[in-house]
Amino acid sequence: MAALAPPVAAVRVAVRRMLAGLTGDGPVLVACSGGADSLALAAATAFVAPRLGRRAGLVTVDHGLQPGSAERAAAVARWAAGIGFDPVDAVPVTVAGRPGGPEAAAREARYQALVATARRHDAAALLLGHTRDDQAETVLLALARGGGPRGLAGMPARRELDGVPLLRPLLDVGRDDTRKACAALGLTPWEDPHNADPAYARSRVRADVLPALARALGPAVLDNLARTARLVAADTAALDELAAAALAAARSPRGGLAVDALAALLPAVRTRVLHAWARELGASPAALSHRHVTALDALVTGWHGQGAVHLPGGLRVARHEGRLVLAEPR
Numbered sequence: 415m416a417a418l419a420p421p422v423a424a425v426r427v428a429v430r431r432m433l434a435g436l437t438g439d440g441p442v443l444v445a446c447s448g449g450a451d452s453l454a455l456a457a458a459t460a461f462v463a464p465r466l467g468r469r470a471g472l473v474t475v476d477h478g479l480q481p482g483s484a485e486r487a488a489a490v491a492r493w494a495a496g497i498g499f500d501p502v503d504a505v506p507v508t509v510a511g512r513p514g515g516p517e518a519a520a521r522e523a524r525y526q527a528l529v530a531t532a533r534r535h536d537a538a539a540l541l542l543g544h545t546r547d548d549q550a551e552t553v554l555l556a557l558a559r560g561g562g563p564r565g566l567a568g569m570p571a572r573r574e575l576d577g578v579p580l581l582r583p584l585l586d587v588g589r590d591d592t593r594k595a596c597a598a599l600g601l602t603p604w605e606d607p608h609n610a611d612p613a614y615a616r617s618r619v620r621a622d623v624l625p626a627l628a629r630a631l632g633p634a635v636l637d638n639l640a641r642t643a644r645l646v647a648a649d650t651a652a653l654d655e656l657a658a659a660a661l662a663a664a665r666s667p668r669g670g671l672a673v674d675a676l677a678a679l680l681p682a683v684r685t686r687v688l689h690a691w692a693r694e695l696g697a698s699p700a701a702l703s704h705r706h707v708t709a710l711d712a713l714v715t716g717w718h719g720q721g722a723v724h725l726p727g728g729l730r731v732a733r734h735e736g737r738l739v740l741a742e743p744r
């Protein structure tokens with residue numbers, strides 16, 4: 415018997431690690447575009463899941479944005495059914511008419527369809543094919559955009575979306591390995607033209623910035639960026655927990671938050687408390703910026719009788735009798 419190619423083994427090990435601790439009886443569902451990352455993930459899951467006593471399903475989304483996209487989705491679904499995935503779904507979505515740019519709209523439509531499919535099948539988890547390279551790109555983009563620790567924490571290996579556990583087993587596997595794994599298994603990945611389109615910041619990071627960094631600083635750069643994300647994610651989770659407890663303790667029985675309690679907090683905890691509270695009041699997370707939180711913070715730490723702070727969604731927060739309170743809309 416031919417020896418197992420190391421990249422194939424690396425992807426299988428990563429998937430086995432992630433699935434080993436999974437609870438729930440339903441199938442695991444691989445989100446597969448047909449690209450090298452999710453194709454390698456799918457092939458590994460088809461091998462590993464049954465050996466762990468789990469059913470493996472696959473879902474592919476047709477964004478309908480390129481000629482031939484329906485055929486691509488159908489080809490992925492045929493391949494999946496042929497190697498034993500069950501259930502297999504090819505789900506068409508409508509991207510036009512959603513808010514945000516085309517990339518954000520496609521992403522939103524994709525996640526909605528993926529999660530809806532996972533719920534329909536009572537899936538134990540939805541598996542995504544993001545790799546260490548994707549993580550490194552995410553961290554660099556967040557750094558360049560001033561995203562703060564939450565951005566630098568990158569993509570989590572596990573999180574829940576609408577009750578569905580989203581898992582990213584390949585965050586420690588390089589894109590090189592997913593390509594090599596596909597080649598070793600005789601699989602031909604679909605090349606998404608968007609991935610090479612210089613109109614997208616992520617494509618430019620992928621094609622120009624990361625290779626330049628690796629040339630200048632050595633190939634460990636990718637690993638180091640991904641490790642940075644893990645370290646920051648752990649710190650961020652700890653700060654979030656402290657902030658949740660501090661928010662509960664700062665609530666005033668008369669409504670709003672007590673300024674004294676807020677003033678006693680460390681700045682990193684206080685800004686998180688204010689951010690969480692503003693979201694609770696109804697400010698949309700996407701529109702809530704550093705500037706808004708800084709203005710709220712000034713009501714606590716730089717008080718000089720200033721007026722109410724305006725938050726997204728027409729909300730106004732004022733300092734009143736030692737509390738931060740939601741002011742009446744004008």
Ligand SMILES: Nc1ncnc2c1ncn2[C@@H]1O[C@H](COP(=O)(O)OP(=O)(O)OP(=O)(O)O)[C@@H](O)[C@H]1O
Pocket residue numbers: 444445446447448449450451452453473474475476477524541542543544545548606609
């Ligand atoms: N059309 C799709 N249908 C199903 N899942 C998708 C689709 N597009 C992306 N995904 C899932 O989201 C993950 C990230 O996709 P994205 O396009 O951001 O990265 P990528 O590196 O190009 O991944 P891939 O090589 O697998 O296409 C994919 O690995 C896959 O799990």
